[in-house]
Every structure is written in C-alpha cells, then in structure tokens.
Amino acid sequence: MTERNSLNKQGFTLVELVVVIGIIGALAVIIIPSIIGYAKKASRKADMETARLIGQCAMQVMLEDPDAEASFYNMHSSSSRKTVTQDGETYDIWLVVRLDGNVNNKSGNSLGGSKWQGVQRETEPFAEAMNEQKNMIQGSNKRNTRNRGDKELLIAPMRSSEFKGKTTDRWFVAYRLDEKGKPTDVIEVWAADSSGTYGSGMSYRLWPSPPEGY
Secondary structure, eight states, X not given: OOHHHXXXXXXXXXXXXXXXXXHHHHHHHHHHHHHHHHHHHHHHHHHHHHHHHHXXXXXXXXXXXXXXXXXXXXXXXXXXXXXXXXXXXXXXXXXXXXXXXXXXXXXXXXXXXXXXXXXXXXGHHHHHHHHHTTHHHHTTTOEEEEETTEEEXXXXXXXXXXXXXXXXXXXXXXXXXXXXXXXXXXXXXXXXXXXXXXXXXXXXXXXXXXXXXX
C-alpha cells in the first residue's frame, strides 16, 4: 500500500481539519449576516404590505360610512397632533386610531392587538368601523400569537420590531395637516413605538411612501 493511500484511509490530518474549520468559519462570517439581513428585509416588506392593507381599509370605511368619516375628522384633543419627519420632510399629522402589532409592548397588548381603538373617545366610531372591516387586513396576515399563555388574535402583526434603531410595535392611522393645521384628505399609516409619549412615539410612515431603504 502506498503512503498516499494510507493517508486517504486515515482521513483528514490535523492541519487539514484546521484549514477546513477556518474556511467554514470564514464563510459563516459572510453568509450568516447576509441571511439575517435578508430575513429582516423580508419582515419589513411584509409590514409595508400590511400598512397598505390598513390604508385601503381606512379609505373604504371613509367611503362607505359617513358617521365613521365624521368621527375620523373629529379634532378634539391637541394631544393627537404629532410633528413627524421622514426622508427630510417635516410636517404635522393627526392620529385617529391605533392597533398594537406586537405583544411585547408598553401596554402589554391587553386587547390592543385584537381590535382597533380610537386615540380619543371621539374617534371610537371610526375604530369600530375598522374592526368591522378587519378581514381586509387579516386576509394575508392572519396568525395566532400568545400573550402570557392566553391566545389572542393579532389583526395586523408586525414582522419587524425595529429599523435603524427605532422600535416599531404599534400601528396608527392618521391624516396629514396642511401648513395652517387644517385636515387634508391624505391618509397615512405609521409604525410607532408604544413607549413614546402617550404611547405614540412615531417611528416610520409605511404607507404611502415608506422611508428610503426600508
């Protein structure tokens, strides 16, 4: 038997094994971050689709329910007014309804993810109308999740929990205000941070026109 055949039967030498492990480690350093990045981008893409469905649901409610539309534009408390900035543009919006998208948030998700809620009492009729049309949103995003052992259905679960250091765990439907602070017909869907002031730290507008690179 030749020396080469003898080595082949003995398998890898220690040096060869170290080289192989080094190659695997180097590949892992390159591949694993790429896989993680792809998964995060896919999650953000799913959230943009959810935001689009939420926006379309809100517009349909506005068209079909005059009472809900009147509730939508009820500017009762100035705490619903928020100044936001995205992609270099700063303007004001008026928050109407909210919905938790993650069980790990400030409110503990006590019904927060199973039904829309008015940001103010005066916008509850619009929230109720959104709840009646929730199948528009659940159609492509329905899933059960657990909150402290109790099953609870999230209408619009968020796949992504942050982007560029900003937390996203709550949805808001809002409308844009003009330069004089008057309401416009521009409806927006925002991903927010429930730990913000009054549980409404605005993070990113996901519909229409999500942030660059989202």
